[in-house]
Amino acid sequence: DAGVIQSPRHEVTEMGQEVTLRCKLISGHNSLFWYRQTMMRGLELLIYFNNNVPIDDSGMPEDRFSAKMPNASFSTLKIQPSEPRDSAVYFCASSFTGTGEKLFFGSGTQLSVL
Amino acid sequence: GNSVTQMEGPVTLSEEAFLTINCTYTATGYPSLFWYVQYPGEGLQLLLKATKADDKGSNKGFEATYRKETTSFHLEKGSVQVSDSAVYFCALMSPNAGNMLTFGGGTRLMVKP
Numbered sequence: 001d002a003g004v005i006q007s008p009r010h011e012v013t014e015m016g017q018e019v020t021l022r023c024k025l026i027s028g029h030n031s032l033f034w035y036r037q038t039m040m041r042g043l044e045l046l047i048y049f050n051n052n053v054p055i056d057d058s059g060m061p062e063d064r065f066s067a068k069m070p071n072a073s074f075s076t077l078k079i080q081p082s083e084p085r086d087s088a089v090y091f092c093a094s095s096f097t098g099t100g101e102k103l104f105f106g107s108g109t110q111l112s113v114l
Numbered sequence: 115g116n117s118v119t120q121m122e123g124p125v126t127l128s129e130e131a132f133l134t135i136n137c138t139y140t141a142t143g144y145p146s147l148f149w150y151v152q153y154p155g156e157g158l159q160l161l162l163k164a165t166k167a168d169d170k171g172s173n174k175g176f177e178a179t180y181r182k183e184t185t186s187f188h189l190e191k192g193s194v195q196v197s198d199s200a201v202y203f204c205a206l207m208s209p210n211a212g213n214m215l216t217f218g219g220g221t222r223l224m225v226k227p
Contacts (some may be wrong), residue, residue, distance in 0.1 A: 004157070016183070041219075042217065042219040042220055043158075043203065043217045045214065045215075048214065056214070091157050091158070093157070093158075099150075101146065101158055101163075101207055101213070101215075103150075103158070103160065103215065105156075105157025105158045105159065106157050107155065107156055107157050108156075109159055
């Protein structure tokens with residue numbers, strides 16, 4: 001299995017533009033987590049899904065952020081409009097236990113909003 | 115609420131030195147404890163875990179013992195290598211928090227030849 005696949009690896013955009021980050025889960029996994037990593041705040045859980053259903057989105061910073069799972073193997077995280085303070089590395093991770101145990105992380109998307 | 119506190123980095127060591135990265139936690143109930151490692155340019159990977167008091171997790175020469183009396187889960191390795199240079203994250207998972215992981219802030223380890 002190729003593991004959790006994220007795209008793009010790097011995204012540079014201008015303030016106000018829409019940004020879409022993509023994530024493909026490992027086949028057979030049923031839970032999906034989106035994290036944001038910054039120097040100031042470390043690793044923050046934004047949202048997680050179980051069996052395609054959003055379970056907890058309390059970590060989503062603002063209404064500008066939205067996440068979807070259109071099917072069992074794919075997820076998107078959208079920021080609209082983007083702001084410079086959104087600059088961070090965004091990771092998605094999947095698991096097959098339905099919990100946070102044994103997460104498999106993607107390589108992340110480095111987002112820079114100018 | 116649950117929280118994890120790690121020693122601040124960076125930790126800089128010479129090859130073959132002994133490593134300790136301190137981790138303490140606050141949690142209700144009986145959490146499981148984890149160490150994840152993040153190599154440059156990659157996502158986090160599970161390094162080891164322990165699910166109950168006095169359990170010792172081990173992998174790739176790294177060890178950590180679940181100490182309930184001191185609420186600690188310190189990471190140790192007897193002889194580090196340059197390839198161990200990475201960021202190490204301590205984490206806990208508690209049934210009282212929906213079985214989600216709570217991560218510490220991470221500790222960067224730099225090993226010099």
